[in-house]
Amino acid sequence: VSQAPADGGGAKRNPREDMIQAAMTLFRARGYEGVGIADLVAASGAPRGSIYFHFPGGKEQIAVEAIRAATEMVAAAIEAGAASAPTLEVFLDMVFTEWAKVLVESDYEKGCGVGIITLEMASKSDALRAATEGTFARWQGIVAARAERDGLSPTDAARLAGATIGAVQGAIVVARAQRSPAPFADAAAGVQALARAMKGG
């Protein structure tokens, strides 16, 4: 990244970073077990031989780093929304709308890589489970902070944020099964009702 001063824009960058990007993309669609190292190599264009130089921990380490990257990428998007939205309700709507758009525009192939890795691997690899744990806590914290900004108590804000993060994950599951964005609207309704109740009460 640093030593590419005059790069038109389409050239290859760090093979290590390419691998993580490819992992994020493929895990989102096909899960951890459904993606092989060979797929990651093919998708990233990274050289096969240096995988275990960059990632001595193997596929699991790649996934951990992909989870971290995805965590920050999504966190940045949520934070941008939280900063730009005039009210909490608008912000929450943005969250569900944006996720629905991701699903629809990818023809329901792109889900949440962290969610799928959680379900597949939580019982098998504690390293992966721990990585996913941090992800949801991170996202929840951003939502809670925005909620507090609108006057909610820390307790209420945490609860609302937990409901939001969970509702998104669930909507992704049902939306992919039904090939429909409707679950996001349903989920948004629940979270919005909670937000209103907390504000009104």
Add this chain to the structure above:
Amino acid sequence: VSQAPADGGGAKRNPREDMIQAAMTLFRARGYEGVGIADLVAASGAPRGSIYFHFPGGKEQIAVEAIRAATEMVAAAIEAGAASAPTLEVFLDMVFTEWAKVLVESDYEKGCGVGIITLEMASKSDALRAATEGTFARWQGIVAARAERDGLSPTDAARLAGATIGAVQGAIVVARAQRSPAPFADAAAGVQALARAMKGG
């Protein structure tokens, strides 16, 4: 196993049924790709040689039938709750509480087999995706019917039911990541707020 009506004394039942039961159990914990045919054979005690006699469609067919069996098993539990609960709010609480109990008592190993298969396989096998689609619609229908019984309009009932089913799936994801039942409480709060708003409005 539990509803065996007149079995002389612990003898083997239908090997076909045993396989489906084993598949349900294993898929819930480790996902579709994480469970091999050998695991199913070992867990079910079914004869290895006749798998492709009973299930010509192979592993995918086993999963489809396991999804159908799980769909009906969970549907029966939800219907029992819907019939016994005095109010919609109590019923909704029961749903989240029961699911939380499943997670906690299995040390967060048992999730929802349909949810995990959805995320893993929706992009790969339309047969599996279609099976999961029916599952969520079925469960949602039961919840919606109970909501209508409490006076909600069909439109509101469907939305509330959709929020409920999605919130459960999402809570499972986050609960497994965090090894905590808290996400179910958060999710319940959102759904309850929506139910109250619909009743009050």
Add this chain to the structure above:
Amino acid sequence: VSQAPADGGGAKRNPREDMIQAAMTLFRARGYEGVGIADLVAASGAPRGSIYFHFPGGKEQIAVEAIRAATEMVAAAIEAGAASAPTLEVFLDMVFTEWAKVLVESDYEKGCGVGIITLEMASKSDALRAATEGTFARWQGIVAARAERDGLSPTDAARLAGATIGAVQGAIVVARAQRSPAPFADAAAGVQALARAMKGG
């Protein structure tokens, strides 16, 4: 084996047996680590897909069974020599002479598979080490029995047999390094001297 009634003599037999035979041959020349599963498949003509049906323990199990087969094959040869030789000294000479012939005729490629596996794997796999332990004890027992038949005490016979088995293994090592049968002559001289001393004493 059973369903090949009218087989001229050169046709394929049990693929399991073929694999073990190939393993014996290849391990003798190149050692355990120097021979891959692919080599065994190529040399034996056995089907690749059923290796782990016949040998669930993998390469190690193949080696254990190859060691057992080699043990018995050599034991049979030693026993034949022990039975046919008129005196202990003639028998001992036969042992060294026969082994020297194996080395020379194979251009010093064929050694003792058990010896090489011992040196390579004794510190890594106790299953393999234990298999080799039995091999040398078995061979030593045959030699000792022949020595007792010539009047040696059990103590002397065991010692002489131990010296013989060890001397053969050592002669194989040095002969392969020097591409010469001379080490067998030297080794035989030592063992013969011991036999004579025991008889004379």
Add this chain to the structure above:
Amino acid sequence: VSQAPADGGGAKRNPREDMIQAAMTLFRARGYEGVGIADLVAASGAPRGSIYFHFPGGKEQIAVEAIRAATEMVAAAIEAGAASAPTLEVFLDMVFTEWAKVLVESDYEKGCGVGIITLEMASKSDALRAATEGTFARWQGIVAARAERDGLSPTDAARLAGATIGAVQGAIVVARAQRSPAPFADAAAGVQALARAMKGG
């Protein structure tokens, strides 16, 4: 490490020498194929990148130099024994006793690196085979010289020395298989009988 003459305080010595020492140690226990470059780097602490600067011939060259170093190290020990022992018989006993001690004290992990490389690589690399050839000739020469000093003819001395070197190699093999020092006693008996016969004759 031990003979470091004027080293300020435990600092690193020649990385080239460290690599050879590590190779000797590891090859003795696990063989040539069983030791990887990474193991050598880890055990020696030498920088990974400069291996092919110091050893352009790669792993094979490292092994050749390790063989040469081991040859001289053992030769020095044998020569010391030959010089100090009052008689040929005492000297021979020392050889077997010392080797037995090496095996026992290392829990049968340390063998003769030259012997194992011979068996593994004689058919694959003539460079390695040739190196091992010189080793055994060197050791044999020292033993023969000591035997001549006790009055044996050059012919007898060479034969006795050959028997000795071979018997040691063989005893190492059997001792590692059986986790017992007994093979050294058996081997010593044979060689001692030969020495006595030659002297007496």
Add this chain to the structure above:
DNA sequence: ACATCCGGGACAGCCCGTTCAT
């Protein structure tokens, strides 16, 4: 109808010995 042995490629993740840019 039902069960079994065996066969069949393909590919999984991992690690090897080696070389390049500096």
Add this chain to the structure above:
DNA sequence: ATGAACGGGCTGTCCCGGATGT
């Protein structure tokens, strides 16, 4: 003299058919 990077090959295991009984 070296950290970074590389192509190839390792063992193990996958899901799945034929051939063969019973």
